[in-house]
Amino acid sequence: MARREPALRGNGWLRLPFWLTYLFLYAPIAVLVVMSFNRNKTPYSWGGFSLDWYGRLAENSSLRTGLVNTLIVALGSTALSTVLGTLLAVGLARHTRSRVLDALSTLPAILPDLVLAIGLLVFYSAIKMTLGLHSVLVAHTVFGMAFVTAVVRARLGHADTSLEEASQDLGATPYTTFIKVTLPTLAPGIVAGALLAFTLSLDEFVIAFFTHAPSQPTLPIVIYSMVRFGVTPEINALATLLLAVSFTVVIVAQRLTKLTEAL
Amino acid sequence: MNTLISIEGVSRRFGDVTALDSVSLDIRQGEFFALLGPSGCGKTTLLRILAGFEEPDAGSVRLDGADLLAVPAHRRPVNLMFQSYALFPHMSVEKNVAYGLEREKLPRQEIRRRVSEVLETVGLAAHARRRPHQLSGGQRQRVALARAIVKRPRLLLLDEPLSALDKKVRAEMQLELKRLQHDVGITFVVVTHDQEEAMSLADRIAVMQGGRVEQIDAPVALYDRPRTPFVADFIGANNLFAGTVSGGGLEVSGLGVLPAPTAGLPEGAQALLAVRPERVRLGQGTLTGTVVDVSFYGGVSHVALSVPGHGGHVLVATQGPARVETGTEIELGWDAADGVVIAADDAAVENGAPV
Numbered sequence: 013m014a015r016r017e018p019a020l021r022g023n024g025w026l027r028l029p030f031w032l033t034y035l036f037l038y039a040p041i042a043v044l045v046v047m048s049f050n051r052n053k054t055p056y057s058w059g060g061f062s063l064d065w066y067g068r069l070a071e072n073s074s075l076r077t078g079l080v081n082t083l084i085v086a087l088g089s090t091a092l093s094t095v096l097g098t099l100l101a102v103g104l105a106r107h108t109r110s111r112v113l114d115a116l117s118t119l120p121a122i123l124p125d126l127v128l129a130i131g132l133l134v135f136y137s138a139i140k141m142t143l144g145l146h147s148v149l150v151a152h153t154v155f156g157m158a159f160v161t162a163v164v165r166a167r168l169g170h171a172d173t174s175l176e177e178a179s180q181d182l183g184a185t186p187y188t189t190f191i192k193v194t195l196p197t198l199a200p201g202i203v204a205g206a207l208l209a210f211t212l213s214l215d216e217f218v219i220a221f222f223t224h225a226p227s228q229p230t231l232p233i234v235i236y237s238m239v240r241f242g243v244t245p246e247i248n249a250l251a252t253l254l255l256a257v258s259f260t261v262v263i264v265a266q267r268l269t270k271l272t273e274a275l
Numbered sequence: 276m277n278t279l280i281s282i283e284g285v286s287r288r289f290g291d292v293t294a295l296d297s298v299s300l301d302i303r304q305g306e307f308f309a310l311l312g313p314s315g316c317g318k319t320t321l322l323r324i325l326a327g328f329e330e331p332d333a334g335s336v337r338l339d340g341a342d343l344l345a346v347p348a349h350r351r352p353v354n355l356m357f358q359s360y361a362l363f364p365h366m367s368v369e370k371n372v373a374y375g376l377e378r379e380k381l382p383r384q385e386i387r388r389r390v391s392e393v394l395e396t397v398g399l400a401a402h403a404r405r406r407p408h409q410l411s412g413g414q415r416q417r418v419a420l421a422r423a424i425v426k427r428p429r430l431l432l433l434d435e436p437l438s439a440l441d442k443k444v445r446a447e448m449q450l451e452l453k454r455l456q457h458d459v460g461i462t463f464v465v466v467t468h469d470q471e472e473a474m475s476l477a478d479r480i481a482v483m484q485g486g487r488v489e490q491i492d493a494p495v496a497l498y499d500r501p502r503t504p505f506v507a508d509f510i511g512a513n514n515l516f517a518g519t520v521s522g523g524g525l526e527v528s529g530l531g532v533l534p535a536p537t538a539g540l541p542e543g544a545q546a547l548l549a550v551r552p553e554r555v556r557l558g559q560g561t562l563t564g565t566v567v568d569v570s571f572y573g574g575v576s577h578v579a580l581s582v583p584g585h586g587g588h589v590l591v592a593t594q595g596p597a598r599v600e601t602g603t604e605i606e607l608g609w610d611a612a613d614g615v616v617i618a619a620d621d622a623a624v625e626n627g628a629p630v
């Protein structure tokens with residue numbers, strides 16, 4: 013018979029704090045998911061299982077526009093910040109020794125959102141740029157790029173420069189070396205950075221709130237304007253869907269990084 | 276033999292570290308050349324200059340008489356086998372080996388043929404589809420070697436190629452390297468800090484210390500006629516005595532006048548006498564010592580003696596079992612012609628050792 017791990021044995025009461033912590037972490041989310049399937053409108057009683065709220069969701073046109081806007085911003089800013097962030101990380105690691113430049117590259121990731129939001133808004137009006145989806149997209153690229161740079165830079169830190177030298181030694185130009193050797197060794201970091209930028213952009217509120225045009229709200233802004241009048245089960249359904257999306261992204265991310273590492 | 280590479284006055288500094296200090300040496304077409312020296316003496320830096328990853332602050336490097344420093348690394352007919360092997364982890368063994376040929380835009384057919392040929396040569400044909408992380412240290416080393424020689428470079432540089440291997444595999448690989456160099460006829464420059472490895476592999480050795488070349492010679496000449504105190508001490512075991520030339524010998528304080536080939540040196544000149552352990556005779560001679568240790572190695576025995584007035588022990592190597600016991604007092608000596616005298620200005624003066 014297999015012996016049990018000692019940590020799992022012993023008095024059941026000692027495990028109580030452990031389970032309470034998990035309850036604290038996940039009970040709100042569980043309630044939200046359950047309520048999204050509740051036929052009753054109030055969260056105080058269970059009226060039976062129903063998918064009504066999901067149906068209502070599909071009919072809500074302002075939520076649909078918000079979702080489309082958010083997807084445009086998230087996909088666009090992820091694409092931009094992945095390319096720019098990777099190039100910036102490689103440039104920093106291989107062509108400068110400046111610690112200041114290094115720190116500045118990832119600063120937007122640590123800066124309070126509010127500071128970044130106000131700064132961007134002031135900048136946009138200074139250059140007389142109109143607000144719209146493009147202004148949110150650029151704003152999200154600013155912090156998305158900082159995250160991609162940080163993740164890729166960390167991976168470059170312990171990547172071996174002798175691989176790149178070996179490539180040149182075997183006759184590859186610096187460009188071929190970048191495509192054939194540098195990028196593949198960085199792939200797990202790039203994928204992780206891109207997924208991070210995507211999930212962060214998906215539910216970003218503060219910066220989008222400051223930089224969007226009233227006619228083009230993103231999903232978090234639409235939701236915010238809805239909950240000002242109270243949380244409806246419709247919102248629960250929407251949150252449950254978002255939860256499913258972020259779970260999928262995380263799982264895909266893990267699969268992908270394993271895959272690229274095995275490559 | 277023609278000169279392939281000619282290095283002249285090459286210096287390289289990193290901050291206040293002088294990695295290379297005016298190094299000059301020639302490497303001949305088709306030879307197996309070794310750079311030997313303790314860790315940190317600049318061997319890797321010199322290789323990296325030849326490969327094109329490092330630029331000297333001063334000096335010139337010519338290949339077939341043409342300036343090599345003006346050519347970027349990826350266009351040099353020179354390949355480096357990295358100390359860390361630097362195999363591409365995301366490519367199979369055959370992809371790693373084919374990488375250099377693909378860069379030359381050779382026809383696919385030819386690439387495939389040359390890759391399988393070279394994998395056959397290094398005995399890895401069965402592992403062509405494996406990834407580097409699925410191979411043992413010795414196998415990885417052979418992939419790195421295959422990847423470099425498949426390009427048929429004019430010059431192959433190997434940085435401590437065997438240092439990551441355990442002793443048994445290492446001896447095997449030394450033989451294999453030598454055979455391979457003979458078969459492919461490429462000029463090899465191998466870097467090592469292991470003098471036995473350099474002696475057994477190379478046609479000629481450059482002994483380096485502190486960024487300078489101390490001596491360049493064939494292994495036997497290096498052993499028999501060291502020209503600097505460092506070489507005398509670094510290559511093989513030696514008994515060293517510092518003193519002044521006096522009355523046809525070397526006067527060493529505390530020991531008196533020792534037999535030494537001092538012809539050509541002015542009376543009173545400072546010099547170092549080096550005597551190999553196998554040249555010292557026990558039973559008669561100018562010195563008297565006490566046996567402190569006897570070790571028997573089958574074919575030879577090593578005897579260590581303490582001689583009053585001499586700092587370290589005097590080492591003696593004798594054929595077969597030594598017929599002395601620890602604690603006995605015994606006379607020892609050597610023929611003047613069996614010592615090597617190195618004048619204090621580091622120049623070779625005279626040597627008594629037969630060639």
Ligand SMILES: Nc1ncnc2c1ncn2[C@@H]1O[C@H](COP(=O)(O)OP(=O)(O)O)[C@@H](O)[C@H]1O
Nearest residue numbers: 289292293294313314315316317318319320321
């Ligand atoms: N890129 C570098 N930056 C600073 N110092 C270096 C660099 N490369 C080598 N050195 C220094 O130069 C000296 C010679 O190094 P190296 O050529 O690697 O020696 P070896 O290969 O003989 O052990 C060492 O003192 C080393 O610390």
Ligand SMILES: [Mg+2]
Nearest residue numbers: 318319434435
């Ligand atoms: Mg080295």
